[in-house]
Amino acid sequence: MEKLSNKERMKIKRQTMPEQDSTKRRNNFLEVNLGFTEELARMEALRCIQCPKPTCVEGCPVNVKIKDFIALVAEGDYLGAAAKIKEDNMLPAVCGRVCPQEEQCEVKCVVGKKNDAVAIGRLERFVADYERQHSGAKIPEIKKKTGKKVAIIGSGPAGLSCAGDLIQMGHEVTVFEALHELGGVLIYGIPEFRLPKEIVKAEVESLKKLGVDFQTNAVIGFTDTIDELFQNGYDAVFIAVGAGLPHFLKIPGENLNGVYSANEFLTRVNLMKAYKFPEFDTPVFHCKDKNVAVFGGGNTAMDAVRTSKRLGAKNAYIIYRRSDVEMPARKEEIHHAQEEGIEFIFLSNPVEFIGDKNGWLKGVKVQKMELGEPDASGRRRPVPIEGSEYIIDIDMAVIAIGNGSNPIIQKTTPDLQFNKWGNIVVDEATMKTSKQGVFAGGDIVTGGATVILAMGAGRKAAAAISEYLNGINKK
Numbered sequence: 465m466e467k468l469s470n471k472e473r474m475k476i477k478r479q480t481m482p483e484q485d486s487t488k489r490r491n492n493f494l495e496v497n498l499g500f501t502e503e504l505a506r507m508e509a510l511r512c513i514q515c516p517k518p519t520c521v522e523g524c525p526v527n528v529k530i531k532d533f534i535a536l537v538a539e540g541d542y543l544g545a546a547a548k549i550k551e552d553n554m555l556p557a558v559c560g561r562v563c564p565q566e567e568q569c570e571v572k573c574v575v576g577k578k579n580d581a582v583a584i585g586r587l588e589r590f591v592a593d594y595e596r597q598h599s600g601a602k603i604p605e606i607k608k609k610t611g612k613k614v615a616i617i618g619s620g621p622a623g624l625s626c627a628g629d630l631i632q633m634g635h636e637v638t639v640f641e642a643l644h645e646l647g648g649v650l651i652y653g654i655p656e657f658r659l660p661k662e663i664v665k666a667e668v669e670s671l672k673k674l675g676v677d678f679q680t681n682a683v684i685g686f687t688d689t690i691d692e693l694f695q696n697g698y699d700a701v702f703i704a705v706g707a708g709l710p711h712f713l714k715i716p717g718e719n720l721n722g723v724y725s726a727n728e729f730l731t732r733v734n735l736m737k738a739y740k741f742p743e744f745d746t747p748v749f750h751c752k753d754k755n756v757a758v759f760g761g762g763n764t765a766m767d768a769v770r771t772s773k774r775l776g777a778k779n780a781y782i783i784y785r786r787s788d789v790e791m792p793a794r795k796e797e798i799h800h801a802q803e804e805g806i807e808f809i810f811l812s813n814p815v816e817f818i819g820d821k822n823g824w825l826k827g828v829k830v831q832k833m834e835l836g837e838p839d840a841s842g843r844r845r846p847v848p849i850e851g852s853e854y855i856i857d858i859d860m861a862v863i864a865i866g867n868g869s870n871p872i873i874q875k876t877t878p879d880l881q882f883n884k885w886g887n888i889v890v891d892e893a894t895m896k897t898s899k900q901g902v903f904a905g906g907d908i909v910t911g912g913a914t915v916i917l918a919m920g921a922g923r924k925a926a927a928a929i930s931e932y933l934n935g936i937n938k939k
Contacts, residue, residue, distance in 0.1 A: 470513045478580035479508040486803035490773050493656040493739055496800055497561070500590040502540075509538035512582050515574050520584060523572040525920030526625070528552045530569060530584055537587055546595035549588060550604070554628035554671070555621065555919065557596065557663045558650060560589025563916040564794050596666055603673055607634035612933040615640060615698040617684045617873075620648020621915045622906030623704035624671060625922030626929075631674045633930045638698075640682040645735055648706055649907075650915070652735040653727075655767050657774070658797075661734075685872035690880070690902060700901045700929050703888060704922065707867040707907035713759065717817025718863075722825035726760070726768045726864035733771055752776030755857055757828060759783050759814055760864030761791040766798065768862045769806050780806050781856070785813040785833050790843040811835070813846060815853065817861060827855045869908050887911060895925035896932075903929055 482498040483489075489496050500508065518531040528549055536545035549556045565585035573581035612635045616623045619641040631637045645651050647664040672678065684690065690701055710725035712718055729748065737744035756777040758769040761784040773780045782801070784791060787810050791798060802808070811833045818827040832852035835844035869886040881889040881898035888897055888904040895903045905921030907913055 468510060473511055473513050474575065474579060476507060476511045478511065478583055479504045479586075481583075481586055486800075486805075489657065490770075490804040493774055495660055496657050499593055500586055502542075502594075505537055505542075505587060505590040506540065508583050508587060509534045511575060512538070513575060519572040519574060520569040520582075521572075523568040523570070524552075525568065525916045526552045526923055528569075528588075533591065534582065534584070534587055537591060542591050542594040543599055545587075545591040549591065552923075553588075553919065554625060555667050555915075556588050557592035558621070558659065558667060559916055559919070560585050560587075560592055561659050561663075562650075562654060564914055566795065568916065596663075603670075604632055606632055606674065609636075610634045610933060612636065612699045613638070613697055614700045614702065614929060614933070615684075615693045616702045616704060617690075618642075618648055618704035618706060618906070618908075619646045619668070619678065620650060620704060620706050620906060620918065622706075622918040622922040622925075623648065623702070624667065625919035626702050626704065626905070626926045627676045627922075628671055628674065629923055629926035630929060631671070631676050633926070635930065635933060636677075637675070638677040638679060640684050640688075641678065641680045642683045642705075643735065644680050646678055646680065648704075649708075652731040653764065653767070655730070655734055655771050656739075657770070658767065683872065685876045689876045690873065690899070691877070694901065699933055700903065702895075702922075702925050702929060703873065703897070703902065703904040703908055704906045704918070705870060705873065705908050706918075707869050707887075707912050709868040709870045709886075710863065711866045711868060712863055713814055713865065715814055715816055717819055717825070720817050720819040720825045721823050722859060723817060723861045724863070726758070726764050726862050727867065729768055729862050730764070730771065733775075739771075739775060748775070751860060753778045754859040755779045755781070756860045756862070757781040757783050757856065757858045758862040758864055760866075761786065761793055762864065762866070763793045763797055765862075765864035766793045766801050768864050770797075770801055770804060772860070772862070773804055773806060777860075781809055781858070782806060783809045783812050783814065783828075783830060783856075785811065785846040786843060787811055787835060790835075809856070811846065813848065818855065825859060825861060827857050828861060829853055829855050867907075867912055869911075885911065893924075894928035895921060896928060901932070903932075 512534040520530045533545040533548040569584045570581040616639045627637045646668045650664045710727045732738040732748045736746035738746040738748040751772050756772040812830040816829040820826050832849045833846040836847040839845040895905045903925045905925045906918035
């Protein structure tokens with residue numbers, strides 16, 4: 465590492481991430497952010513002042529050794545940096561792209577108190593990409609086989625993280641995935657231009673090399689119940705099925721042709737490659753030269769509206785009932801959407817979808833809102849303005865206001881405790897459920913949250929599952 469004083473390090477400005485020009489990227493599905501070069505990565509790494517007590521780690525749900533991997537980047541040891549990250553995070557190329565570092569590790573960065581925080585996520589992405597491009601993932605040491613078998617339900621971030629830890633602990637691991645592709649929300653929910661699918665597949669392949677067995681088209685609750693998994697020889701079960709049941713607006717006209725949930729729209733485009741139609745035989749409502757409205761203000765809403773623009777929408781709107789200040793989406797995603805020509809309509813709430821005589825959507829009636837006192841979320845509550853309704857002409861609507869839990873497992877596992885929202889109740893320290901040998905984590909427990917929080921739950925569950933299995937061995 466270059467011998468620089470902290471004062472010299474603090475003078476280095478945060479390095480800008482190269483990205484596709486907005487006028488070009490709005491017409492393709494290639495990745496928007498292009499990643500750091502080696503020169504940019506090393507310069508950014510030099511900004512880290514190597515705190516004796518790195519507070520950034522406190523903000524990381526999986527406790528990556530941040531200052532250690534950044535020091536290795538500054539020295540040019542990128543493969544060493546990748547290995548250091550993977551001591552705690554098996555999916556660095558994914559997390560470096562989609563995790564909200566600005567709200568987690570970077571917000572705790574000491575450098576960020578006087579200047580811009582060190583770009584921890586971008587450095588994580590750089591070293592993960594470097595490893596994949598130059599050497600392939602190294603296989604870590606696997607402990608002696610225990611003979612114990614664990615079933616993991618769901619191949620999203622919580623399931624993959626749990627599988628990676630358990631297989632290294634010497635347990636046999638089988639991951640059951642309901643869909644035909646592995647990766648959960650990483651595959652079906654996040655667009656190619658934000659998270660290329662080849663990266664997710666590479667991360668899954670590294671787990672396969674460790675010995676994790678993956679079973680697709682397996683809907684646990686239908687193909688096998690949890691009780692049947694135990695009967696089939698599994699010693700523990702980790703439920704990581706996510707929150708894949710879409711919420712709707714519950715307004716008149718929501719059953720019109722042209723109204724989608726964000727889940728269906730993004731699954732058709734991302735997982736089933738509708739953006740390559742007719743090369744891939746998966747139709748999606750024709751966006752070209754149409755008016756498309758997406759309802760919601762989170763990252764999923766941004767993904768959906770930016771996807772519609774790439775599919776040729778003439779006008780692509782975000783309609784949100786609060787103001788821009790309350791939007792939960794990442795600032796980077798909002799900025800990219802604005803650059804790409806997305807129109808934001810704030811303080812407007814849909815009250816009715818309007819259709820033509822053939823049952824096709826042609827417009828939405830919205831009501832203007834004003835902000836009142838904060839609600840339980842801490843955001844100011846939107847209050848309707850009487851007599852302010854007006855109509856926006858649209859041909860397609862995408863509802864992106866959140867998801868709930870799929871009731872399949874709940875219906876087939878009566879001795880598993882759920883809360884009133886359909887989420888599994890767990891002990892937060894161990895992720896244990898009310899059912900012996902069953903653990904759960906990720907969005908099925910918390911409701912919709914971030915990739916890295918789900919991974920943190922997966923790691924916590926893996927430690928508790930291993931302790932539980934070791935306890936069985938001693939009996």
